Amino acid sequence: MTATPIETPPSTLIDGWQVSKEIGNGGFARVFLGEKNGNRGAIKVARHREVSGDFKQTHARTLRELTALLMLDHPNIVRPQGHGYTATGNVYLALDYVDGWTLAEWSERKHPTIREFLSVFEKIAGALSYMHSRGVLHRDLKLLNVLIRKSDGEPVIIDFSCATYSLAEDLTEGGLPPGTERYRAPEQFQFLREHKDEHRARYAFQVADEIFAVGVMLHELLTDSRPTEFRPRFALNSQQFEPPPPRLANARVPEVLSDLVESLLDRDPSRRPVDTEALRREFADLRADPIVDYDVPAHPPSEQHPSEPDAQGALGAPLPIGPAPLKLHVALMKRPHRPARWLAGVAGVVALVVAAAFWGPSAESPAPPPEPRVAPNPRPPSAPHSPPPIAAPPVMSPPGPSPVPAPGPAIAAVPKEGSALKNPAPEVLTQERTSRMPKKSVAAAECASLSLIAALAAGCPGAQxxxxxxxxxxxxxxxxxxxxxxxxxxxxxxxxxxxxxxxxxxxxxxxxxxxxxxxxxxxxxxxxxxxxxxxxxxxxxxxxxxxxxxxxxxxxxxxxxxxxxxxxxxxxxxxxxxxxxxxxxxxxxxxxxxxxxxxxxxx
Incomplete structure (x- = not known):
C-alpha cells in the first residue's frame, strides 16, 4: 500500500488549527506550529517514509504516544491539547507549544552554573519519577528532547514517539526498542550479542536504561562547552572503554558530582541509582549544598557560542576547536575507574590506629597505607573554596577519526578493568565509598588530623x-x-x-x-x-x-x-x-x- 504524503504547506487547516511552519522533523512524525482560538500548539502529524517500515506503525506509535501523554499531568512534561486525523488520513496530535531552547542550546546560550544544571536535572528526574510511577517509559531521553522554556527556565520533556507503558502492544520489529544509539545503555548491546540468533527476542527496557540516558545527557553538558556542534564524540556506552569521569575533562566539575555521573553510567545497572526518585534526591542534595564551586559557570563563557550580549553589549566570537591534548589520552588510559581519594587514605590511617587501640595485639598488623592519589585540583579541607581555574579545560574531541565504532567516536578512554578488579581489595572499596559526601569531608579530615586520644575525645567517626x-x-x-x-x-x-x-x-x-x-x-x-x-x-x-x-x-x-x-x-x-x-x-x-x-x- 502506498503511503499518504504529509507535506503540509503553510496556511493549511487541521481541525481548525492554522498551520504556519514546520518546527520539527523525526522518523515517525513531522511537527508544525499551529494556532487555534488564539492559542499556539505543536501539531505533530504521523509520517511514513519508505525506510521506516509499515506505515501503519507510525499511526500506532502516534496513538500510543497520545495514550501515554493522557496518563500524565506534570508541569515538566509536555501536555496534549487534542488529536484527530488530517484531511489525508494521517493521525495528528496537538501538543503544548514550548517556546524554548533544547538543553544543548540552553547550555551554550545561557552559560549555566553547576547549581543551575543540578536544578534542571532535579526537575527532569522528578518528572521521570512521576512518569515511571504511572508505568510510562520515555525510551528516547536526549538533549534534543528536553526543552528549557524561555519564559521561566523550566525544563519540559517532549517527544514521546518512542514511549511505552504497562501492557502496551509491542510495536518493535527488532531486538531493541526505538531510540537514539548514543543514549542506549550498554546492556542493550549486550542483549543483542547474546540473542543474535533469536529473531523473536525483545529487550525489556528498564528504568535503569532511562537513568543511563540521563547520565549521558549530564556528562555531555558538563564536559562539552559546545554540545550543539556536530562532531565526533566519545561513545559513553562503549563496550571497550569506561566513560571518562567528567572532572577529568573539565576541572570545574566538583568531584562529588563527577562521581554521581560515573554512577549513572555504571556498566552494571544495579550500581546505578535504584530509581529516578532516588536520583532526584541525589540532585536535590547536591543543589542544596552551599559549596561555592556550584555557583560558577560550568564552562568559561568565552569557550561557548554566546547569543546574548555580554556586559559591553557585544557578541563573543566562537573559539576554534583544537585537538585533544595527548596527555589527556595517556591519563585516561592509565587512570583506574573512580580513583582513590586523598581523604580516604588519611581516614584509613586513623581507622587502623583506632582498631589497634581497641583490639590490641589480637588485631591484624596494619600494612603501610597506600600513597593517596590526588584528584585533579583537590580542595584543601580547611581552606575556603577558591574560584575554578580560568584556563580552558581539555577538549574532548580530536579532529581525526577514532577507533571506537559509532555512535560518536572520540578519545581513547579508560579500558575496562580485568577480572582481578571485579572484586577489589578492601582499600579500593573504602576509597570508592568516600565519594559524594562533601558536607562531611571537612569534618572527617579534621578528625583524621587529630591524635588518637583527641579523636576519641572528639567523637570522630573513626573512633566510633x-x-x-x-x-x-x-x-x-x-x-x-x-x-x-x-x-x-x-x-x-x-x-x-x-x-x-x-x-x-x-x-x-x-x-x-x-x-x-x-x-x-x-x-x-x-x-x-x-x-x-x-x-x-x-x-x-x-x-x-x-x-x-x-x-x-x-x-x-x-x-x-x-x-x-x-x-x-x-x-x-x-x-x-x-x-x-x-x-x-x-x-x-x-x-x-x-x-x-x-x-x-x-x-
Whole structure:
C-alpha cells in the first residue's frame, strides 16, 4: 500500500488549527506550529517514509504516544491539547507549544552554573519519577528532547514517539526498542550479542536504561562547552572503554558530582541509582549544598557560542576547536575507574590506629597505607573554596577519526578493568565509598588530623568502631508511632548501602551509611509503611564481642533518620545486625542485602 504524503504547506487547516511552519522533523512524525482560538500548539502529524517500515506503525506509535501523554499531568512534561486525523488520513496530535531552547542550546546560550544544571536535572528526574510511577517509559531521553522554556527556565520533556507503558502492544520489529544509539545503555548491546540468533527476542527496557540516558545527557553538558556542534564524540556506552569521569575533562566539575555521573553510567545497572526518585534526591542534595564551586559557570563563557550580549553589549566570537591534548589520552588510559581519594587514605590511617587501640595485639598488623592519589585540583579541607581555574579545560574531541565504532567516536578512554578488579581489595572499596559526601569531608579530615586520644575525645567517626548503648534520637518514638505508623519490632528489608547491589561489601567502621529499600519487596506491611525508594541514614559499627550472638562478630548499622519518597526526613530508631564475614584495617565485610528492626533503644 502506498503511503499518504504529509507535506503540509503553510496556511493549511487541521481541525481548525492554522498551520504556519514546520518546527520539527523525526522518523515517525513531522511537527508544525499551529494556532487555534488564539492559542499556539505543536501539531505533530504521523509520517511514513519508505525506510521506516509499515506505515501503519507510525499511526500506532502516534496513538500510543497520545495514550501515554493522557496518563500524565506534570508541569515538566509536555501536555496534549487534542488529536484527530488530517484531511489525508494521517493521525495528528496537538501538543503544548514550548517556546524554548533544547538543553544543548540552553547550555551554550545561557552559560549555566553547576547549581543551575543540578536544578534542571532535579526537575527532569522528578518528572521521570512521576512518569515511571504511572508505568510510562520515555525510551528516547536526549538533549534534543528536553526543552528549557524561555519564559521561566523550566525544563519540559517532549517527544514521546518512542514511549511505552504497562501492557502496551509491542510495536518493535527488532531486538531493541526505538531510540537514539548514543543514549542506549550498554546492556542493550549486550542483549543483542547474546540473542543474535533469536529473531523473536525483545529487550525489556528498564528504568535503569532511562537513568543511563540521563547520565549521558549530564556528562555531555558538563564536559562539552559546545554540545550543539556536530562532531565526533566519545561513545559513553562503549563496550571497550569506561566513560571518562567528567572532572577529568573539565576541572570545574566538583568531584562529588563527577562521581554521581560515573554512577549513572555504571556498566552494571544495579550500581546505578535504584530509581529516578532516588536520583532526584541525589540532585536535590547536591543543589542544596552551599559549596561555592556550584555557583560558577560550568564552562568559561568565552569557550561557548554566546547569543546574548555580554556586559559591553557585544557578541563573543566562537573559539576554534583544537585537538585533544595527548596527555589527556595517556591519563585516561592509565587512570583506574573512580580513583582513590586523598581523604580516604588519611581516614584509613586513623581507622587502623583506632582498631589497634581497641583490639590490641589480637588485631591484624596494619600494612603501610597506600600513597593517596590526588584528584585533579583537590580542595584543601580547611581552606575556603577558591574560584575554578580560568584556563580552558581539555577538549574532548580530536579532529581525526577514532577507533571506537559509532555512535560518536572520540578519545581513547579508560579500558575496562580485568577480572582481578571485579572484586577489589578492601582499600579500593573504602576509597570508592568516600565519594559524594562533601558536607562531611571537612569534618572527617579534621578528625583524621587529630591524635588518637583527641579523636576519641572528639567523637570522630573513626573512633566510633565499637558503640555503646544509648537512647534513640529525640523525637524518634513519636515520629515512628504517629507519622510513620511503625511499631516496635517491625522488620524491613533494605540494601544497607545504596551504592551496591545484593553482594558482599566492605563497610568502614564508624562511617556513615545510606540504605535504601530496593525493588522486589513482596511484604505488604513494608510496602505500606516503608515503600520502595525509602532511604535510611545511619552509621556502621563492628562488634567483636558477638553481642550475644552465637555465630560470631557482627556488623551493626544504626539508622537514625529516614526519608520516604516525597516526604521530609524523620528521626527513627532502626537497627540492622548482620554477620561480619571479615574484618581488616577498620573495615567490615558483610552481605549488603538484609533486614533490620524498629527498636525503642539502641542495643
Amino acid at each position: 568502631i565499637r558503640p555503646e548503648s544509648f537512647t534513640c534520637p529525640a523525637g524518634a518514638e513519636q515520629a515512628m508511632r504517629e507519622n510513620l505508623h511503625w511499631t516496635d519490632g517491625d522488620n524491613f528489608t533494605l540494601l544497607l548501602d545504596d551504592r551496591y547491589g545484593r553482594e558482599d561489601v566492605w563497610f568502614t567502621a564508624g562511617a556513615e551509611v545510606v540504605g535504601i529499600v530496593p525493588k522486589g519487596i513482596g511484604r505488604e506491611r513494608q510496602l505500606e509503611v516503608a515503600p520502595v525508594g525509602t532511604r535510611f541514614y545511619g552509621r556502621a559499627y563492628y562488634l567483636s564481642d558477638k553481642m550475644g550472638r552465637a555465630d560470631g562478630p557482627a556488623l551493626v548499622i544504626r539508622y537514625d533518620r529516614v526519608k520516604l519518597p516525597g516526604q521530609d526526613e524523620q528521626p527513627i530508631c532502626f537497627v540492622v545486625e548482620a554477620t561480619a564475614k571479615a574484618f581488616k584495617d577498620g573495615r567490615v565485610k558483610s552481605f549488603n542485602g538484609t533486614s533490620g528492626s524498629v527498636v525503642d533503644r539502641w542495643p
